[in-house]
Amino acid sequence: MRTLTKRVKPRWRRRKNARPEEILHAALEAFADRGFAATKLEDVARRAGVTKGTIYLYFDSKEALFKALIRETIVPVIAQGEAIAQAFTGSTRDLFERLVREYWRLVGETSLASIPRLMIAEAGNFPELARFYYEEVVTRGHRLMASVLERGIKAGEFKKVDLAVATKLAMAPIMHAVVARKAFLHCMPEGFDVVRYLDTHIDLYLHGISTTSSAAARA
Amino acid sequence: MRTLTKRVKPRWRRRKNARPEEILHAALEAFADRGFAATKLEDVARRAGVTKGTIYLYFDSKEALFKALIRETIVPVIAQGEAIAQAFTGSTRDLFERLVREYWRLVGETSLASIPRLMIAEAGNFPELARFYYEEVVTRGHRLMASVLERGIKAGEFKKVDLAVATKLAMAPIMHAVVARKAFLHCMPEGFDVVRYLDTHIDLYLHGISTTSSAAARA
């Protein structure tokens, strides 16, 4: 007798608020393992549990979706790093280590790790987006790192180095690990001992930049 | 009076031997600034001075063209590095420096610089190719660098370090410079002083790994 009044689960629900985030998350996964051009919006939609048309309710185009993805996901991480540096009271060496590890925790070992690789791959196709990313992520990240190095120099912990170069050299091993690991993880039977890699980088870098020759040993 | 016997420049020439290389070169340029999926074979053909159909006389498909590109261009560079290391007689520090600079000369500042970035971008779409590249370029390059480090350790020049990690840390700044520079050069108003960057990396790295604390200064 439940024929007419039967409360079936509706075939879909209206969830205007949740959709954009879900679609972005799905887009991140899809773009991450196929790249921009090779991923189909239908695939993004399926991962997000909607259909293609729905994506167009929230994003103007595939390109707009990609841009939103880059803009919304990665900038907050930089902001968080800046906040950590702002509030930090310990030695600059410890701050350096803290920031490196935090970056790995927030980006390197999460799905966000795909963003730098995506951006590097697609920079040529989206010049304005590349510009935005370079300004708001790369440059801002470098500024943060440079300010840390400067703090160390002012405190007498670090040698007076060329800030621009020293900054790039501090970031490069981390960024390359993020990017290359994402790309080649399947090809590495031996795995990639990231912890040891980061440990050694921090150790070696601090050893190189520190005024005291012995004190680079980690706490 | 040359109307009938006039030697006009022919619309095209038969140049069976030169074509494959020319097409590969065109493909490198095209793929380099658009990525695999986004470049049209028509564009490759135009750059090579032929038409689309001609490409198919020499390559089975777009994918085959891409694979040939990767295989033929980058492997020789590694081989050359191995030859240099084999023949080298000086100090390991000098060998290290020589190899780093040679890699930059042969790859970093040539059109080959696009290959690592391309491979990183497309690894997900071409698993077997990624495997090939990882085996024949990455691993082989790492083996070369590891052998250099081992040489230094045996000679008492270098500390006894974890070879796998130390190798990756030696390569990472170079690789990242190659990849990121290609991607963001347009966005860098300040430019990228590669010479200084490499100098500092060599200096810092050798300083970190050398047994003698002072001798890292370059000749």
Add this chain to the structure above:
DNA sequence: TTTTAGTTACTGACCGTTCAGTTACTAAAT
């Protein structure tokens, strides 16, 4: 009932691939 989030079916452009035809070249025959 009205509104609107969401679906479904469709379109049109794009591009990899194919192939019939054309042109450059080669060498045998005159």
Add this chain to the structure above:
DNA sequence: ATTTAGTAACTGAACGGTCAGTAACTAAAA
């Protein structure tokens, strides 16, 4: 030397599959 028959490199247009984007419709919510 000139003609001519034969070959193979190369062209260009057309085909067909794919997919971003759209419009007509449906059902959930208000």
